[in-house]
Amino acid sequence: MNWENYTSLPEIFQNQRIFDGCGISGFLNIDGKRESGKKVRDMLCILHDRENGLGAGYAGYGIYPDYKDYYAFHFLFDDEKSKENVLSHLEKMGYIILSEAIPTKIVPNLDNPPIIWRVFYEPKKLKNTSDDEQIISLVMNINANFDGAFVMSSGKNMGVFKGNGWSHEIADYYKIEDYKAYMWLAHSRFPTNTPGWWGGAHPFNLLGTSVVHNGEITSYGTNKRYLESFGYKCTLFTDTEVIAYLFDLLVRRHKLPISIASLALAPPLFNDIERMSSDFKITLKNIRATYRSAMLNGPFSIVVGQNSPKPTMIGLSDRKKLRPLVAAISNDENCIYLSSEEASFQRLMLNEEFKNEFKEIWHPKSGTAIIARLGDGLIRKGLEKPLEKIKLSIVGG
Amino acid sequence: MSLEHNIPSYFRVKIDTKYCKKCKRCVSHCSYGALSFNNEKIVSDDSKCVACNRCAAMCPGKAIRIVKDESCLPPHGNYTRRIRNIIWAQSGSGGVLLSATGNDRPIRNIFDDLLLDACQVTNPSIDPLRESIETKIFFGRKPQRLDFETDSLDPEKISLKTEFLPNFEIDMPLMVGHMSLGSISYNACMAIYQAVNELNILAGSGEGGLHPDFYEYGKNIITEVASGRFGVDIKYLQNTAGLEIKIGQGAKPGHGGHLPGEKVNSLISQTRMIPKGSDALSPYPHHDIYSIEDLAQLIAALKEATRYKVPIGVKIAAVHNSAPIAVGIVRGGADFISIDGFRGGTGAAPRIIRDHAGIPIELAIASVDQRLRQEGLRDQVTIVAGGSIRYSADLIKAIALGADVGMVGMPVLIALGCRVCQQCFRGLCSWGIATQKPYLVKRLDIDVARNRLINLFHSWNEELKEILGAMGIDSVESLRSNRDRLRYIGPNPKIADILNVKHAGEI
Numbered sequence: 053m054n055w056e057n058y059t060s061l062p063e064i065f066q067n068q069r070i071f072d073g074c075g076i077s078g079f080l081n082i083d084g085k086r087e088s089g090k091k092v093r094d095m096l097c098i099l100h101d102r103e104n105g106l107g108a109g110y111a112g113y114g115i116y117p118d119y120k121d122y123y124a125f126h127f128l129f130d131d132e133k134s135k136e137n138v139l140s141h142l143e144k145m146g147y148i149i150l151s152e153a154i155p156t157k158i159v160p161n162l163d164n165p166p167i168i169w170r171v172f173y174e175p176k177k178l179k180n181t182s183d184d185e186q187i188i189s190l191v192m193n194i195n196a197n198f199d200g201a202f203v204m205s206s207g208k209n210m211g212v213f214k215g216n217g218w219s220h221e222i223a224d225y226y227k228i229e230d231y232k233a234y235m236w237l238a239h240s241r242f243p244t245n246t247p248g249w250w251g252g253a254h255p256f257n258l259l260g261t262s263v264v265h266n267g268e269i270t271s272y273g274t275n276k277r278y279l280e281s282f283g284y285k286c287t288l289f290t291d292t293e294v295i296a297y298l299f300d301l302l303v304r305r306h307k308l309p310i311s312i313a314s315l316a317l318a319p320p321l322f323n324d325i326e327r328m329s330s331d332f333k334i335t336l337k338n339i340r341a342t343y344r345s346a347m348l349n350g351p352f353s354i355v356v357g358q359n360s361p362k363p364t365m366i367g368l369s370d371r372k373k374l375r376p377l378v379a380a381i382s383n384d385e386n387c388i389y390l391s392s393e394e395a396s397f398q399r400l401m402l403n404e405e406f407k408n409e410f411k412e413i414w415h416p417k418s419g420t421a422i423i424a425r426l427g428d429g430l431i432r433k434g435l436e437k438p439l440e441k442i443k444l445s446i447v448g449g
Numbered sequence: 450m451s452l453e454h455n456i457p458s459y460f461r462v463k464i465d466t467k468y469c470k471k472c473k474r475c476v477s478h479c480s481y482g483a484l485s486f487n488n489e490k491i492v493s494d495d496s497k498c499v500a501c502n503r504c505a506a507m508c509p510g511k512a513i514r515i516v517k518d519e520s521c522l523p524p525h526g527n528y529t530r531r532i533r534n535i536i537w538a539q540s541g542s543g544g545v546l547l548s549a550t551g552n553d554r555p556i557r558n559i560f561d562d563l564l565l566d567a568c569q570v571t572n573p574s575i576d577p578l579r580e581s582i583e584t585k586i587f588f589g590r591k592p593q594r595l596d597f598e599t600d601s602l603d604p605e606k607i608s609l610k611t612e613f614l615p616n617f618e619i620d621m622p623l624m625v626g627h628m629s630l631g632s633i634s635y636n637a638c639m640a641i642y643q644a645v646n647e648l649n650i651l652a653g654s655g656e657g658g659l660h661p662d663f664y665e666y667g668k669n670i671i672t673e674v675a676s677g678r679f680g681v682d683i684k685y686l687q688n689t690a691g692l693e694i695k696i697g698q699g700a701k702p703g704h705g706g707h708l709p710g711e712k713v714n715s716l717i718s719q720t721r722m723i724p725k726g727s728d729a730l731s732p733y734p735h736h737d738i739y740s741i742e743d744l745a746q747l748i749a750a751l752k753e754a755t756r757y758k759v760p761i762g763v764k765i766a767a768v769h770n771s772a773p774i775a776v777g778i779v780r781g782g783a784d785f786i787s788i789d790g791f792r793g794g795t796g797a798a799p800r801i802i803r804d805h806a807g808i809p810i811e812l813a814i815a816s817v818d819q820r821l822r823q824e825g826l827r828d829q830v831t832i833v834a835g836g837s838i839r840y841s842a843d844l845i846k847a848i849a850l851g852a853d854v855g856m857v858g859m860p861v862l863i864a865l866g867c868r869v870c871q872q873c874f875r876g877l878c879s880w881g882i883a884t885q886k887p888y889l890v891k892r893l894d895i896d897v898a899r900n901r902l903i904n905l906f907h908s909w910n911e912e913l914k915e916i917l918g919a920m921g922i923d924s925v926e927s928l929r930s931n932r933d934r935l936r937y938i939g940p941n942p943k944i945a946d947i948l949n950v951k952h953a954g955e956i
Contacts, residue, residue, distance in 0.1 A: 068956045069933070073571065244571055268572040270921040273933030281822040306594040309607055322585050335609050340926075341587040341616055342595050345828050349927035351572050372580060372923065374573055428604070443606040447598075 053217030053225065054106070055159075057249035058128045058166040059202035069289045073244070074254070074266035075102030075219075077391040078237040078355045080365040080424045085386070086114050089228030092236035094403055095389070095396035097220045102266075102392060103240035107253035108222040109214025111262040112233030113363055116209050122149050122172040123187050126204040126211045128250050129167035134200030139171070141198070145190060146175035154213075157225050166250060168226075170211065184259055184304065191258065195251075196287050202251035207260035207359055214239075214253040222253075234426065235365055237357045239264035256292040260359035261299050265292040266392060267352030267375045278345035291352070298346050299356055310358075310366055311432060311442060314421030316343035318371045320438045331446055332439050353377040355390050363426040365390070367434065371419030379422050379434060380413040388424035456537045460500045461518050462493035468512035475504035475513060480879040480889055481872070499870040503879035535800070547707075548800035549873035549883070550859060551700055551792045551837055559811040560843045562939030564953055568921040575923055577914035583924040584910055584917075586853060588651070588691065588831050589616035589760035590784035615760050615784065617668075617690055620649040621910045622848060622925055626789075626835050626858035627673050627695070627764070629655025631708045631717050631729065632796030632873065634890040635662075637865060637882045640898035642666035647899075648906055653856075656695055656706055656731060658720040664688050671762070674751065676705050677731030679721040683754065691760040691785065692751050694744070696735070699793025699836040702766030702806045705731035707797040712876050712885045741774075745781035752782070760784035760831070767791060767813030767836060768806070772820035779826045787856060788813050790836020794858040796883055797874030810836035811850060815948045818851025818930055827851075827930075841912040850948060851930040864905045865898045 060066070077095040081087065089110060096108070116124055125142075129135040142148055149172040156168055175186040191203045205212035210233075213226035219240040223229075239254035255262040269275065269291040276286045276294055282305075284297045295317075302313040316339050325336045340347075351374030356366040367390040369377045380389040380397045389397060389410075400408035416422045416434025423431040432441070462483065464475075469491060476484045476491065483497035484504060498515065505513040522530055538546055568574040575582060592611050600606035625645055630638050632655060639662070645652040646666045654663075654672040658680015663670065667688040674681055675695040686692060697703065708717075708729035718725040738744050744763065751761050762785035763778045765771060775786050790810025795803060814834045821827035834847050835856025844855040863869065866880040873883035881893030913925065922928055936953040937945035945952055 268921075270568070270572060270934075271927035271931060273931035274927050274929055277818075277822060277930045277932075278828060281825050281827055308595065308597055309599050309604070312595075312597055312607065321581055322583055323581065334613075337587075337618075338595060338609070338611065338613060342591045342593075342611075342828075344587070344591075344926040345929070347924060347927055349922045349924060351921070372575070431604075441605060443603070445606075445608045447608050447610045 053159075053215065053221045054248065055162055055164060057216065059130050059134070059200050059251055061249050061252065069272065073102065073242040074264070075099035075240040075392045076238070076264040076266050076353065076355050077396050078235070078264065078357065078365060079387055079389045080235040080363070080426065082386050082388070082424065082426065082429050084114070084234045084426055086232035086234050087236075089223065089231050089233070089236060091400065091406060092238045093220070093223040093228055094399050094406075095391055096238040096240055097223070098395050098399040099240065099391070099393055102242060103219055104242045105218045106243050106248035107214070107216050107241035108219035109212060109239050109253045109255050110223065110226070110228050111205065111210065111212045111237040111255040111257065111264075111357055112231050113210040113235035113357055113359055114233045115211055115231045116172070119149065119172045120209040122174055123206055123208055124211055125171040125173055125206055126154065126213070127167075127169040127171070128202040128204060129169060130200035132167070134198065135167055135169060138194055138198055138201045141194070142171060142173060142190070145186070146173055148173055155227055155230070157227060159225070187259060192285055196285060204251070205257035205262065207257065207262070210260060210262070210357075210359055212255050212257045212262060214255065215250045216248045216253060235357055235363055237262055237264050237355055252288060252290060254292055255357075256288075256290070256296045258296050258300050259304070261296055261304070262357045263292050263296040263299065263354055265295055265352060265354045267291070267370065268350055269294065269348055269352060270350030271348060274345050275348065295348065295352075295354060298348070299358070302343070302346065303358065310364060310423055311421060312339065314366065314368050314423075315339055315438055316346050317348045318368055318419035319347060320419070321371070324438075331444055334446060335444060336438060351375045353392065362428070365424045367416060367422040369416065369418055373418030377416055378413065379416055380410045381430065383409040383411050385411060385429070388430055390422065456496070456534065456541075457520055457522065458495040458498065458518055460498045461495050461516050462498050462504070463514045463516055464491050464493070465512045465514075466490060468510035470510050472509060474507050474509065478503045478507045478879060480877040480884075499872050500868070501870040501872070501879045502868045546800040547797055547874045548803050548871060549795060549797055550869060550871045551794045552804050553871065554804055557939070558837070559809050559939065559944060559948075560846050562937055562944070563846045563950065564936045564938050565845065565849075565916060565920070566934040566936070567919040572921045574921050575918040577911070577918045580918075581923065582914040582917050584621050584913055585618055586622050586925060587616045588619055588785065588854065590614045590831070591616065591829050593829055615758055617760075618649075619651055619854075621906065621913070622854045623650045623844065623906060623909065624671070624833060624854050624856045625650075625652035625861050626794070626856040627653030627655040627693070628796070628858060629657030630660055630720050631655070631657040631712060631885070633862070633883050634881055634885060634893060635660065635716060636890050636893040636895050637862075637898065638663065640865065640893070640895050640902060641861060642670060643895070643899045644902035644906070645669045647903055650906065651690060651854075653693065657708070657717070657729070658722060659685055659688070660716070660720045673764075675731050676733070676735040677729065679723065679729060679731065682722070686751065686754050689759060691762060692755065693762045693764050693787060694747060694751070695764045696738070696744075697764065697766030697768075697789065698795060699766045699789030699791055699807055699810070700795035701798035701802045702768050703733060704798065704802055705733045707874070709797070709874075709876070714885050717885060741777040741781055744778065748782040762787060762831075762833070764789060766793070767808045767810055769808060771808070771813045772816040775817045776820055776824050776826065779821065779830050783830065785831035785833060786817070787833040787835070788817060789856070790834070792837030793835055810834055810847070812944070812947055814847060814850045814852050819949065841909040844909060845913060845916050845928070846935065848925065848928050849931050849935050851932075853929060860905065861902060864901045865893060
């Protein structure tokens with residue numbers, strides 16, 4: 053592991069875009085059964101060739117059932133002073149329910165260890181600003197303006213654990229096995245041009261949305277400028293940040309159903325749209341016209357976790373499928389798995405502890421979302437035609 | 450000999466007597482009266498030659514060459530030949546000098562100082578011949594968001610509740626700029642309209658109305674309402690893809706149109722709805738628009754007249770305050786804005802304003818796009834940008850800076866045969882383009898011209914796809930405002946700042 057650059061990039065790399073290749077994995081238990089992080093660790097660490105020891109991370113949903121009504125902040129701090137600054141700012145803006153260190157494996161002989169901290173939090177009730185909006189502006193403010201502090205995650209009943217090292221090192225360091233979650237996302241990095249920094253590792257999170265991402269968005273400039281016009285500040289210079297904000301904009305702020313939002317991010321080709329029925333055509337053309345700047349171009353595959361309105365896991369690849377994404381469903385149809393490679397599933401089959409058996413392993417189609425929802429099961433398999441299975445109607449227009 | 454005739458000519462007509470058949474074809478083709486036959490040989494009055502090259506092109510013996518006059522003026526770095534010629538011409542005529550086409554001063558072109566990005570290793574480039582790359586775009590106003598409602602009992606039951614705004618699809622992010630019937634000939638107009646119709650892109654009507662023959666191409670024509678209101682009636686307003694209120698033109702910001710009475714023959718008179726032979730001088734401002742709120746009223750009136758079925762836009766010249774003006778226009782209800790840079794073309798404009806007013810389109814796109822974003826309005830409107838988009842590279846860079854659609858004029862005329870002699874305001878165009886004289890107009894074959902335009906834009910679109918593919922982008926929408934994919938290589942870092950583009954070599 054690299055014991056430096058916790059909350060910001062080294063100076064020589066600042067204001068530069070970060071490129072990386074990656075391994076991604078995740079799973080969701082439909083019935084809400086919580087499982088330790090051991091399984092997702094196994095899924096991720098087997099994808100060894102997809103990382104080079106410069107960053108990895110995990111996100112667990114359902115890890116804080118005792119505090120599920122409070123926003124859970126996971127922080128990285130460079131030193132005590134930055135911690136005090138942030139905590140006193142939080143006290144001003146709301147109520148700290150619990151403030152404590154996140155347990156980590158003790159690493160001997162470290163002269164500048166990061167402070168890994170969590171806070172359960174409730175913002176003050178404001179008339180014109182929702183709690184979510186308040187938390188978002190807090191996060192943006194801390195990440196942009198508080199030296200030596202970085203918010204890793206800020207959603208309810210979930211948390212992100214990430215750092216600069218190999219995926220197994222990060223899992224050990226944060227004692228991932230001690231957490232139980234119904235949904236896990238995991239990510240390992242192969243950055244091409246920076247030594248990496250802790251905050252810059254994935255998953256990238258805002259409120260309940262976490263994104264793990266493999267690829268390089270060629271439309272980054274377009275997406276970034278689009279988000280800026282809605283008040284987002286893209287300070288991390290990564291594609292993943294942009295994807296997370298796009299999800300936040302489309303799903304939380306514009307309230308698009310996830311199946312529709314995925315069509316905005318990876319829309320069908322005009323040639324295909326032309327061959328569809330009239331209502332589908334009108335809908336898809338309006339999605340393309342309205343959200344033309346939200347469209348993600350270039351190679352990517354992503355797994356997104358969301359915790360509201362219902363916990364959901366989404367997998368999506370670019371419309372030419374230039375990055376891999378494989379899905380699997382367990383024999384009892386209770387667990388949906390996503391990964392960069394099938395090796396993750398095979399690893400679980402071989403592991404004496406899990407001895408997983410899969411009912412089916414399949415490759416979602418390019419640009420087609422796979423959606424699994426807590427309690428509801430596999431909503432979309434990623435093999436459907438756009439808008440297939442959706443009972444669509446157009447009102448007015 | 451008067452002093453006037455001592456103005457040295459720029460060109461010489463060289464006729465090789467060895468090859469000259471004395472067929473006098475060149476004499477009949479020279480519309481500027483520079484050539485004549487003295488019963489012995491062809492002789493030239495070089496002072497009248499504009500280097501349009503028509504004679505050279507038409508000579509069956511290939512005997513004619515137009516060359517630069519070699520006679521030398523005493524050199525002076527400040528009082529260049531150009532300046533001296535202006536002074537001589539003005540002291541002879543006593544008037545405001547007219548000019549045509551776009552600014553001809555050798556001001557550094559910013560497009561030329563921009564370099565494009567391409568994919569290597571970490572993301573694959575796309576071969577447009579093997580994979581789909583989309584260049585279709587929507588023209589008009591978009592809602593800020595779509596309103597979908599999910600049924601509370603059945604999450605798969607979704608209804609779309611947004612009211613759709615008038616938009617139309619074009620197959621390339623390209624528009625032929627506004628050139629009126631009057632500034633260019635019937636045949637040139639017809640060729641342009643047929644070509645854009647075939648390609649499903651757009652052409653502007655200019656401010657001269659729409660001849661009845663052109664109505665059938667209305668779905669690809671944006672008609673213009675200018676300060677003179679020439680040719681505006683309800684049929685004109687409703688028979689169109691979009692309506693544009695013309696406030697300004699890049700070649701002459703702050704000026705109206707100038708169509709001399711000699712050009713107003715019965716065809717023009719019918720189209721513009723003005724008496725034959727009368728000067729068609731559109732007022733400098735719209736006399737019902739003295740402020741932004743007046744503009745908003747006209748936009749509303751036009752929307753009302755067209756039953757909210759077509760997008761209504763506003764064209765402005767790129768001037769220092771374009772960005773806040775553009776914001777006002779969008780807030781005033783415009784569905785699209787056209788911005789015309791200082792190099793934009795004209796059929797006739799005072800030389801002083803063509804050469805000295807306005808700002809480069811590259812900077813105007815950047816600042817308008819940026820300001821509209823700051824106000825959260827950018828994605829709702831279409832930005833059309835023109836003013837010297839010369840070839841596909843300029844188009845690509847204009848889009849990457851923030852334009853939705855590139856507007857082109859000169860390349861169209863050059864494709865039709867124009868040699869850029871810059872005499873359009875005289876109405877004597879020997880190529881049948883910028884003239885209304887029937888014997889000249891018929892020189893332009895509509896079918897040939899139409900096919901050349903289709904070829905030209907087809908090749909631009911292919912080049913656009915090639916560049917998109919190299920950048921790993923499969924839809925032109927993802928290039929728009931993607932300034933990350935541009936780098937600046939020019940001498941002035943301030944320009945890179947304004948464009949919000951990094952310098953080449955920066956990561």
